[in-house]
Amino acid sequence: MRAVPVTVHGRSSWTVSDSSGLPVTEIEQFLHWQRAIGRSSNTVRSYARHLSLFYRWLIARHITWDAVTFDELCDFVGALSAGLPPLVPRDGGGRAAATVKAVNAAVREFYEFHRVEGRGPADLVLTRNPTRLPRRSHSFLAHIETRRPSDVPRLARAGRPAAETVQVIDFDAAFGRLVAAASTDRDRLLLSAMYDLGLRIGQALGLRHSDLDPMRRRVRIVRRDDNINGALSKQRAQFTVDAPRRFFDLYASYLLGEIADLDSDYVFVNLARHPIGAPLTYSNAYQLIEHIGAVAGIDDLHPHMLRHTHATALAKAGWTAPEIAGRLGQSHPSSADVYIHLAGDDLSDKLRRTEHLVWPSHQPNDTPRQQDPGQ
Numbered sequence: 001m002r003a004v005p006v007t008v009h010g011r012s013s014w015t016v017s018d019s020s021g022l023p024v025t026e027i028e029q030f031l032h033w034q035r036a037i038g039r040s041s042n043t044v045r046s047y048a049r050h051l052s053l054f055y056r057w058l059i060a061r062h063i064t065w066d067a068v069t070f071d072e073l074c075d076f077v078g079a080l081s082a083g084l085p086p087l088v089p090r091d092g093g094g095r096a097a098a099t100v101k102a103v104n105a106a107v108r109e110f111y112e113f114h115r116v117e118g119r120g121p122a123d124l125v126l127t128r129n130p131t132r133l134p135r136r137s138h139s140f141l142a143h144i145e146t147r148r149p150s151d152v153p154r155l156a157r158a159g160r161p162a163a164e165t166v167q168v169i170d171f172d173a174a175f176g177r178l179v180a181a182a183s184t185d186r187d188r189l190l191l192s193a194m195y196d197l198g199l200r201i202g203q204a205l206g207l208r209h210s211d212l213d214p215m216r217r218r219v220r221i222v223r224r225d226d227n228i229n230g231a232l233s234k235q236r237a238q239f240t241v242d243a244p245r246r247f248f249d250l251y252a253s254y255l256l257g258e259i260a261d262l263d264s265d266y267v268f269v270n271l272a273r274h275p276i277g278a279p280l281t282y283s284n285a286y287q288l289i290e291h292i293g294a295v296a297g298i299d300d301l302h303p304h305m306l307r308h309t310h311a312t313a314l315a316k317a318g319w320t321a322p323e324i325a326g327r328l329g330q331s332h333p334s335s336a337d338v339y340i341h342l343a344g345d346d347l348s349d350k351l352r353r354t355e356h357l358v359w360p361s362h363q364p365n366d367t368p369r370q371q372d373p374g375q
Contacts, residue, residue: 001055003048008032012041012230014048016055026065027051030113038225040202040232042282050106053080053087060086066120073124077104167302168309174298175309181295185254187288190268190280192247193219194306198314198328199241201289201303205280206231207267214248221329229266229279235329 001024006015013035016027027048034044057076058065080087080103083094114120169175175195182188193204197219206227211220219241223233251267258271266279273284280288286302293301307328314324322333 001052003052014045016048016052030110033113041230047106050103051110053103054107056086068121070124167305168312169298169305171309171313177296178292181292184271185250185258186271189250189254192250194303195310196244196247197241198307198310200234200307201285202231203233205229205268205285206233208265209267217243217248219243229281239329
């Protein structure tokens with residue numbers, strides 16, 4: 001069982017093939033629905049990889065997908081977390097809580113899709129909302145972290161608080177090192193698009209030159225389903241981001257120096273590898289960002305860390321959750337709460353360091369003032 005690239009209706013996508021090289025029917029049905037509702041190729045690939053792990057475990061345990069029980073799902077999460085056969089990671093050891101959570105979510109959506117279609121285990125409840133369920137029902141994602149079967153070493157926990165799972169760089173200090181480590185203006189512009197504008201990697205790779213307005217210093221984010229590189233904005237509605245001077249200074253250098261002779265509507269294109277001028281792909285962009293991070297001394301750098309850092313900087317500057325969500329193009333203000341929490345942690349530390357200035361009469365070394373008996 002492995003995730004493999006395929007072409008569907010002329011577009012790149014992913015599926016899961018069995019030992020004979022054929023797509024797994026029920027997984028392909030689910031992935032086909034994901035394509036139909038406009039999920040990006042990158043998202044479909046993630047679902048395919050997560051479900052291939054689940055199916056490897058099912059085959060090893062001789063369990064059919066439509067007869068799995070809640071206790072067996074507990075065993076799967078335990079094996080996944082601990083990295084037990086047949087789910088051993090390439091580098092050995094266990095898996096991060098965020099990875100386990102992502103696989104759990106893929107399994108949940110897979111079963112919920114088939115439940116709507118009238119397939120799968122009828123008695124297995126996967127929803128998070130207990131108010132809609134009979135009290136006797138188990139909820140996979142709601143309870144699986146609290147159950148501990150005796151035959152597995154450990155289970156996926158509910159995870160760290162959301163604020164702790166957000167990874168950021170050391171703001172302008174680290175970003176300066178990244179810019180210095182980048183070898184082209186294109187790479188520096190890509191870093192700026194995520195750090196200075198807070199764009200997702202799919203939004204950045206989908207940018208066209210017509211989306212950039214240097215006069216007003218604005219960048220328009222448009223969801224396009226026909227991007228050659230499969231780039232897709234997660235936000236369905238179009239929105240506009242104000243950009244700092246640095247972004248457009250980098251754009252001018254890139255436009256006049258590196259792509260002056262290239263004819264492409266896409267902003268981020270191949271400069272050295274074939275085909276020259278073709279839009280940069282997800283995989284190339286991820287490898288590029290990781291390489292720049294390694295050169296700059298920032299291990300395991302990924303594009304979303306730059307977006308997280310941008311949002312956290314806004315929170316530190318006093319932006320509210322709705323304002324941050326609007327800047328990032330998020331549909332729900334609560335999506336930005338995590339950055340407020342991060343900023344709150346930072347402010348708490350700052351308060352502890354400066355509380356003697358805020359409340360000078362309450363310094364720890366102050367001698368308590370004696371009360372006048374006549375008062």
